[in-house]
Amino acid sequence: MSRFETRNFLPKNFQPKNPDYRAIAIHTFEQQRAMKTLGISIARLEPGGVDLAMDYSAEFTQQHGFIHAGIITAGLDNACGIAAFTLMPALTGILTVEFKTNLLAPARGQRFAFRATVVKPGRTLTVCEARAYATHDGVETLIATMSGTLMALAAREEAAKDGAPAPV
Amino acid sequence: MSRFETRNFLPKNFQPKNPDYRAIAIHTFEQQRAMKTLGISIARLEPGGVDLAMDYSAEFTQQHGFIHAGIITAGLDNACGIAAFTLMPALTGILTVEFKTNLLAPARGQRFAFRATVVKPGRTLTVCEARAYATHDGVETLIATMSGTLMALAAREEAAKDGAPAPV
Amino acid sequence: MSRFETRNFLPKNFQPKNPDYRAIAIHTFEQQRAMKTLGISIARLEPGGVDLAMDYSAEFTQQHGFIHAGIITAGLDNACGIAAFTLMPALTGILTVEFKTNLLAPARGQRFAFRATVVKPGRTLTVCEARAYATHDGVETLIATMSGTLMALAAREEAAKDGAPAPV
Amino acid sequence: MSRFETRNFLPKNFQPKNPDYRAIAIHTFEQQRAMKTLGISIARLEPGGVDLAMDYSAEFTQQHGFIHAGIITAGLDNACGIAAFTLMPALTGILTVEFKTNLLAPARGQRFAFRATVVKPGRTLTVCEARAYATHDGVETLIATMSGTLMALAAREEAAKDGAPAPV
Structure with missing residues (x-):
């Protein structure tokens, strides 16, 4: 067993x-029509951690018939956003500041999981990490990783956001 | 006029x-069903540079009715991929290694553009940058940036890829 | 001339x-002892844009005798930070939230330049891009790119920062 | 204990x-003069995992007296590089393709650790993650994360690299 994994990613409550x-x-998740259109649902929800699930759909494939990297990224981003959101105060909105995705293997499978965990919660900014997995014929493979920054919006900013030229 | 812009981003042929x-x-673009489903089309294509276009669709929105960041990322990623692909030799496949997206403003508008340009072409790896713009009531706003790495796959790797456990 | 470059990177005032x-x-730059130790100086300063310069030093090389990627990143990060800082109000502190660096070519040369420009200024967060160039025997080569997010700290946060467990 | 951590970061042999x-x-590490200059040493080395250690030095600080983010990044990058390198075949060189750093807390302390682990080894590209910790008065704090891509260079490419215009 790798001692590195253990020390790097200590459990948190x-x-x-x-x-x-x-x-x-x-x-908030259910208000996102994109999630419904993509067939993404919440599989698990804890403070600071979220699992999303998605079935394969040929509608969202790239040229080899695998799920498009942008769709995988949409799942990862949403998992990060919800994970960060669980730790924010009431009357707070949330938006994504940035994320990076590394694509490790083709998104081939019948079912996909997006698992995010908060690395560092903050008053304004929260940093999350997420991993995407594909299950193909019963075997689960890590296909992508994300690290991302989410931003809390206080209530009045949230209310004003629709009229604001930019969120940050 | 900013002299910084001029020097940093010299025109290339x-x-x-x-x-x-x-x-x-x-x-290759037309083989990607995700692009058709998302309503993304090629607006312009040059060696090392691509513009994609997308109309607003309520199907792909987040909780405020703006286009979901993952969908914007799908457009940016595809623009980068096609831009890199235009400079690769015949019989080469392409896959995305990684990308980072910075979200600058809500993806609010009737129409969206994804504009990518190659920064550094390479035999194996090509680095691209892309920008996403939203046109809302006739005003175009920069809403997101991407920097990404694309990888060329030689023909025999391409052929074998479906059976390979991982692309890299 | 590439029309893509022109449209993507419009000049800004x-x-x-x-x-x-x-x-x-x-x-602020001069208070950073790391900059002095690395031999980095300000070559040019405008609102929203900064050029830094560094001479080659064998003290900061990797195994092939080129400048270490981390040192190149330090120059890029500082260029972004100063560029963002020029647009912030008085009595504001600044810190780096995140950055991504793509390394395009070996950092080989007698002299190096780090050129940053603000892409999107904001009240709290500012997004910058920067490029690193090496000049080797009179020829300048693009060797790295950065995109990064900087955060403004209001005066009282700045004052309290030393005692705070985390800046965000 | 967080079940998310456990599932996301499974131990690997x-x-x-x-x-x-x-x-x-x-x-390879010892050939990097930058590491010696920065006072960074190997604290632990396993297949696919590396810990580096660094003492505080006022020579490498930013304006608040904390270690500069670029120096922290140099440590993280090197940890990723060595971790990836342990899994590569003989006669292979290595270079960094890209990395992203998220800065979570000020780099304040007497001692710093950079801990990297391979997430996905590959024939050409290897993806790593790393975390930086500061120990201040006996308390260790997570201060930064990195995700990065490293590239293996076959022997003949390695030999030819000094004359090549670009590594990728």
């Missing part, structure tokens, strides 16, 4: 600031 | 190695 | 919020 | 292809 974090995270 | 680069790039 | 931006940016 | 991996990795 995140304490949500918002007791309704679960209901609000699910509500 | 890329010479395609494959005289059929245009037909092959278009063919 | 940034207006500094702080009339003393130049003196304050230079002062 | 990497098998080195080169039985002399340890001696060669140490030799």
